[in-house]
Amino acid sequence: MNDDKTIQCRDEKGADGFFVASVPALPGCHTQARSLDVLMERTREAIELCIEVQGQKLIDNEFIGIQRVAITV
Known part of the structure; x- marks a missing residue:
C-alpha cells in the first residue's frame, strides 16, 4: 500500500546559477x-x-521555519 506524503525540501541557487535541492528528512538526498x-x-x-532503491527511512522532522543570520567575517 502506498502512502501519500508531503516532504520538505530546501532549495537554493548556487553561484553557478544552478538550483540545488536537499531533503533534510533523507540525509544525502540532493x-x-x-x-x-x-x-x-x-x-x-x-x-x-x-x-x-536505497531503502532509506524518512526522518520525521517538523518544519519550524527558515532564518537568516547576519555575521561579520
Whole structure:
C-alpha cells in the first residue's frame, strides 16, 4: 500500500546559477537543475529513489521555519 506524503525540501541557487535541492528528512538526498520546474521533477525522483532503491527511512522532522543570520567575517 502506498502512502501519500508531503516532504520538505530546501532549495537554493548556487553561484553557478544552478538550483540545488536537499531533503533534510533523507540525509544525502540532493539534486540540481537549471530551472525550478526541472528541479521539482528531479527532487521528486531523487526522493523516490532514496526511499525505494536505497531503502532509506524518512526522518520525521517538523518544519519550524527558515532564518537568516547576519555575521561579520
